[in-house]
Amino acid sequence: MITLEEQLKNPVWHSLNETHKKFAIEINGVRFYNPEVCPFGSFEDKCKTKVASNEYVQNIQEFFYVSENQTPEIDEEKIELLKKIDGCQMVLNQLTNVEITEKIVPLSKEMMDEIYDLVWLVMPGYYRKRTYEMGNYFGIFKDGKLVSVTGQRMQTDQFIEVSAVVTHPDYTRQGLARQLIAHTTKEILQEGKKPILHTNKGNLAISLYEKLGFELTRDMNWWLYRKL
Template identity: 30%
Template sequence: MTNLLDNIFWHALSGPQAHLSTGTGTARRYAPGFSPIVGFADPEQPDFDSLAPYCEPGERFYCDGWSGPVPAGWRVLVESTMLKMIWDAPMPAADEAPDAVPLGALHVEQAVALATLTNPGPFGPRTIELGDYFGYFDDAHAEGGRLMAMAGERSCALGLREISGVCTHPDYQGRGLARRLMTKLIRREMQRGETPFLHVMSRNDTARGMYERMGFRIYREVVVRVVALDQDAR
């Protein structure tokens, strides 16, 4: 099962989440509004020509597992590395966030704002439709409370379920909110017979350490790039 992680976004985009994506038999992306992520049937020789008609010039996309030459008509805006981590521990004994609020359409604006502030990874206004999302709100604030922390699910394929969008507002860090939300998701996924996994930037030692203490182990490190179609490419 773990070898699916080597090209997980392709397996998700061409499999159980195909209805939430667009593209061809060799290159796909999440549909506009979802997380701007692309996947290729062959990540070592990505078919950017097939992907281009489904992208707008200047639109930024994340892709992993590809470090070859940049194809004509495209630019690499960011290059870094990230860790793929998979759950390697027993199911959490209890739901540590029974009071967490399920996030839905009414919470999109706050979820996008929190993701923009904290940058947990590629996030769009429809990302919370990719799986279950939960959050904690500070009821001391007006207008129904401020979103303090959230965590949810993104890609999935053949028994693997990604935990993503994990973030906490700077004003509420240090309370263990994100960890509690993650534990809730891990338990729910394992009860469904799924194996949780996640991605974390290699340089994010704080998050990686927390994930390892929770029960995740490093599967492998991969290149991650942010790419964009040139403005005059179409």
């Protein structure tokens, strides 16, 4: 059995081999998500990414490779690197006790459009409408509208990633994200899995995650490529 530590070194790869196998597209030994669900790819051998990328971009204009430390190889006549996002992985050590004062509700498939609009308002780039299918989503409503969301993204039999942590700009500084992260994390723990998350290095939210009990563990970088 592959250990949790090994899975966390390449979370996209192992997610697509287990819980998210139904979303997997494998090309030349490289694994990608169905582009309608998530624009992520993963690999174990960087020498195979050139051929795989050329085929994958026939169905998507832009996509990310997610890698701890390897640099993907690409065909520069067909694909260009837009940017490298220096990211990091955080793993829950022990969840801090958080008082839940807001009404947190599971979000149904009928809310896909509202979730998408809120995520893209606050954090454009990663989320697709069908990203909702990757895990459970929870939200807080104010004044009759969805104003804060937290969801689940990459996952295996051993871990689940907390993701899509967003709050509408008009409703920040009310502790909504903090309560949603705590709630989602508890849901993951109840499944007997390890909560993890990913963010950019230097993100101000890291201090919030640390206060909730998450610890920085390793680099996890996003290489954004575009079809020429």
